[in-house]
């Protein structure tokens with residue numbers, strides 16, 4: 038896993054500043070006093086006086102932000118109280134009044150809700166496009182386009198988008214490119230190095246890694262960083278130092294956790310790909326994936342979230358499958374230590390065609406023994422198949 042295995046251990050840590058403690062402690066505080074009138078005036082002259090307040094974050098936030106920024110290769114990062122908040126404030130930072138925004142059709146659902154309900158209310162015209170098709174982008178982008186927002190791989194269906202090509206086209210029109218990079222984390226893909234302007238993480242997922250915090254972070258290039266942070270501050274966004282501490286703790290083990298998630302997910306994906314009850318497995322690292330070449334070109338590995346279609350969509354069959362699982366629990370989110378399964382059925386799309394038959398299921402492969410996980414799925418599929426045979430007889 039390249040140089041990042043060492044980086045995640047050391048980035049953002051300055052024990053010499055904290056009596057030798059290896060971790061930056063939790064710094065809680067609203068007021069931050071200065072030593073004299075002249076120091077206050079000095080801050081004012083440098084435009085920094087209003088940064089002397091807890092809302093702008095103290096050492097706990099700054100050390101986490103500096104670590105993420107180094108991993109993403111940006112000019113600066115800003116923490117947010119949720120991944121969704123990182124998405125919405127990145128949009129608000131870049132959108133212009135009366136402009137046009139292009140959003141990938143496979144975007145995370147709540148990001149779509151924000152665009153459809155808040156951006157539209159502000160007079161922004163929101164349009165969706167198939168981000169795997171560069172022609173769809175060139176047909177829809179125009180000089181009013183202020184933002185192109187993509188997620189790669191896309192939510193639920195795991196299509197990859199060509200961030201470099203999308204950025205090159207978008208920048209010709211003066212549009213900013215925002216990438217939701219939560220699946221890959223900055224360890225497996227760095228959108229800014231491929232031309233994007235902001236890379237967004239739901240820290241809730243792999244970086245937090247323990248299903249006990251909600252948090253986000255956005256990292257911007259030099260041309261976009263100031264507008265991102267000012268926008269976040271104008272909205273009054275602030276993130277709990279306790280949560281940031283847990284996120285920093287998660288970061289230290291991110292490289293080894295990801296490797297385990299990756300290996301187990303590939304084993305399960307290959308098992309499902311050959312199972313007679315499965316129609317198709319959606320995982321960009323599989324050689325059969327239409328996105329495999331792009332994945333090889335851009336990514337340094339894969340994580341542990343992917344999807345598959347059951348051939349059968351009969352409700353009693355689907356219910357039997359889900360209710361026969363013992364290790365995979367039904368639940369939202371992913372990136373934690375525990376395996377999860379999500380009944381999707383059909384992904385919500387307005388501008389791309391998805392297969393209408395079959396039943397879409399998303400898996401989060403956790404850190405359990407992959408042998409046990411495979412047995413769990415095998416048994417549940419067998420129960421559902423058995424029921425099908427009995428109902429035919």
Ligand SMILES: *Cc1c(COP(=O)(O)O)cnc(C)c1O
Pocket residue numbers: 119120121122124145188192217219220239240241242251252253370
């Ligand atoms: C979960 C998720 C988010 C939102 O993160 P929260 O921390 O739950 O707000 C954003 N994007 C993607 C791709 C996600 O999976």
